[in-house]
Amino acid sequence: MMTRRETLLGAALTSLVLTAPAFAAAADDIGKLPRQKIDLVAPPFVHAHQQATKEGPKVIEFKMVIQEKEVVIDDDGTKFQAMTFNGSMPGPLMVVHQNDYVELTLVNPASNTMPHNIDFHASTGALGGGALTLINPGEQVVLRFKADRTGVFVYHCAPGGNMIPWHVVSGMNGAIMVLPREGLKDRDGKPLHYDRVYYIGEQDMYVPKDESGKYKTYGSPAESYTDTVEVMRKLIPTHEVFNGRVGALTGKNAMTAKVGETVLIVHSQANRDTRPHLIGGHGDYVWETGKFSNPPETNLETWFIRGGSAGAALYTFKQPGVYAYVNHNLIEAVELGATAHFKVDGTWNDDLMKQVSAPGPIPNAPSN
Incomplete structure (x- = not known):
């Protein structure tokens, strides 16, 4: 009996044989x-x-x-x-x-x-x-x-x-x-440029627990298979993380930029839907479905990445500080780990935001 691999490769090789002249011509051109x-x-x-x-x-x-x-x-x-x-x-x-x-x-x-x-x-x-x-x-x-x-x-x-x-x-x-x-363009055909680009891959994980509720460890992927599949089938991830672990893109590993720089953020999720959001910022230009032949949407607060796809967003930072970039299912961001940081250097612009008065007692408030 043929294995699945032999069946797949056999079908593919048959296709290649049937179209060999075309492939030979293409190979000459590519060469x-x-x-x-x-x-x-x-x-x-x-x-x-x-x-x-x-x-x-x-x-x-x-x-x-x-x-x-x-x-x-x-x-x-x-x-x-x-x-x-x-x-x-x-x-x-x-x-x-x-x-x-x-x-x-x-x-x-x-x-x-x-x-x-x-x-x-x-x-x-x-x-x-x-x-x-x-x-x-x-x-x-x-x-x-x-x-x-x-x-x-x-x-x-x-x-x-x-x-x-x-x-x-x-x-x-x-x-x-x-x-x-010719590069990226807005909906009117005007060229768009980025100063930096970062790639964020969001990952849902399903780690089995033992009878006491502690995460189990295994000696190899194959050893973990049966237990992991049982957790997977419940469709409830134990972790939802950016770039492989909780906190992978925070603290000393935060992504960096400067005020005035335009950053392209590529975000993928191969398995589950997600909703990226830059707290304190926006998506100036967003290819929510990830396809550059479609005009970008503008000024989005949160965008939607379908499971099994990737999207891209351009943002020009206007204020310094630490920006949290999250999956705006905030349960997944805070409880399961889908949070990253951008650390932005530059000069604060009071016209965009200013603390008019510092926290303090309420004036003329009645005493208890």
Whole structure:
């Protein structure tokens, strides 16, 4: 009997054989394109890139190594068996331009215990690449696809069946940004520019507890599977976090900016709906559905990111201070961990806000 992997790969290979002449012609054309190798960086940071380009399409080479590892996800020391792209939750943000070719080398080291693959929501065909990238420990694969539509898109592991949600909520998700070649624009076609870009990946986690209510620990992802699935099926996360753990983007790890700088915030959630909100700020321009071919909405207080998608928002900071960036389901923000901070340097503008009088006793208040 054929395994599921053999069935998937067999169907994909049949498709490739049936269209071999077209693929050969395309390969010849792609072979003439310039190639650029990009070293990915861990979120919330993003690798260097041009916002607009007059150059023609390229083949952009990326490499990601799948890491299965134990991580700590809160200040109480809760341990979690994570599965990750490149060791981070979320995986790195990839940036290309429309009509570039993404060429990813995906590596599953022999030290891992599980098969993995990758499904790009930005790609077309073969289960988003999932049917062509399923690899066992000790294997690697190279996938190439054309980034033919602009926007920010989720990618995630999708090895099949009930393995799919388990791998996704164990950390195997990230995003890719496909910029228009001419750069971002407002609804009137005016160019938009950002001084900094940060990538926030929101993650729901489902950590089993023992009979006494304490979080359980496991020696490997496979060992945690049965208990974790039981928690997952109740659809109530134990943690809802940004970038892999409670407080990952607060305190000394807060994202930084200066008054007058415009920041692009890319926000993804591969599994659950979320509602980003910048306390004390706004979304000057927001691609709520994450697709740059659609005009951005303006001046949003809170925006909606559908589960399984990514969105993008531009904001120019006007006041210094610490801004909380939260999931405005405030229960998830405060109780479960979905809070980040921006630390902004600059000079305060009294015209925008001023404390007219300091806290003090109520004048002429009757005494008790």
